Amino acid sequence: MKNINYGFAQLVTSAFYLIGRIFAVAKLKANNWEKVMVNQININTDQRQKSTAGFTLVELLVVICIIGVLSTLAGYYFLGGQKTKGLEKEASMIAITLEEVKANSATTLAGLNYGVKFFSNKIVVFPAPTYVEGSASNKTLLLSDSSDFALTNFSFAGSADTVIFKKLTGATDNYGTFRVSMIGDATKYKTIEIKGTGLISR
Numbered sequence: 001m002k003n004i005n006y007g008f009a010q011l012v013t014s015a016f017y018l019i020g021r022i023f024a025v026a027k028l029k030a031n032n033w034e035k036v037m038v039n040q041i042n043i044n045t046d047q048r049q050k051s052t053a054g055f056t057l058v059e060l061l062v063v064i065c066i067i068g069v070l071s072t073l074a075g076y077y078f079l080g081g082q083k084t085k086g087l088e089k090e091a092s093m094i095a096i097t098l099e100e101v102k103a104n105s106a107t108t109l110a111g112l113n114y115g116v117k118f119f120s121n122k123i124v125v126f127p128a129p130t131y132v133e134g135s136a137s138n139k140t141l142l143l144s145d146s147s148d149f150a151l152t153n154f155s156f157a158g159s160a161d162t163v164i165f166k167k168l169t170g171a172t173d174n175y176g177t178f179r180v181s182m183i184g185d186a187t188k189y190k191t192i193e194i195k196g197t198g199l200i201s202r
Contacts, residue, residue, distance in 0.1 A: 083148060083182060090149045091180040091190035094123065095202050097141050098163075101125050102198045106170030115164040118154055118178060121146035128164045152189070153179040163194055170198035 098116060105113035105128075115128045125139040126132065143149050154161045156176035163174040175196040182188035192202045 087182050095192055095200050098200045102165045102170040105165035108167050113167040118151055118161045120150045150181050152181045172198055
């Protein structure tokens with residue numbers, strides 16, 4: 001994010017420098033033109049005023065185009081920043097939920113330990129040892145924005161997409177990693193690791 005902000009700041013600085021140069025050249029041209037006109041004894045006042053206008057139409061169009069490009073880029077970077085924050089939020093939400101499931105298993109809440117089954121747009125917490133689709137005991141946590149983010153790259157020991165936490169210790173034999181990924185940009189993701197001890201790190 002720092003690199004994005006730094007690059008955008010450089011772009012804005014360069015653009016305003018260019019605008020300043022255009023204004024300076026335009027002003028210089030206007031001043032030189034006024035000197036020429038003053039030396040012309042056979043020209044009337046109205047003609048001189050029209051001839052000493054500060055900017056040409058082309059110069060104004062260039063400035064307007066630069067402002068338009070800057071506005072577009074500002075919107076793009078702002079949207080990218082918002083999505084990055086959203087990615088952080090999604091990863092944090094998933095990690096906190098996993099920590100709660102581990103803690104509930106370790107304290108044997110209701111005499112049960114729990115597992116988590118992962119899908120691309122949600123996780124489902126279920127009473128161990130077996131996941132039963134549609135069970136009333138299941139608790140589902142959906143990603144807040146599945147159009148922008150997805151759970152991907154599941155890599156768990158002994159299971160394709162399920163982690164079971166043990167009673168008393170909260171440890172797991174299904175240690176491994178997965179990603180919370182930004183859809184449409186493979187370079188933007190957060191990796192969450194579930195260690196054998198049950199520790200959740202990201």
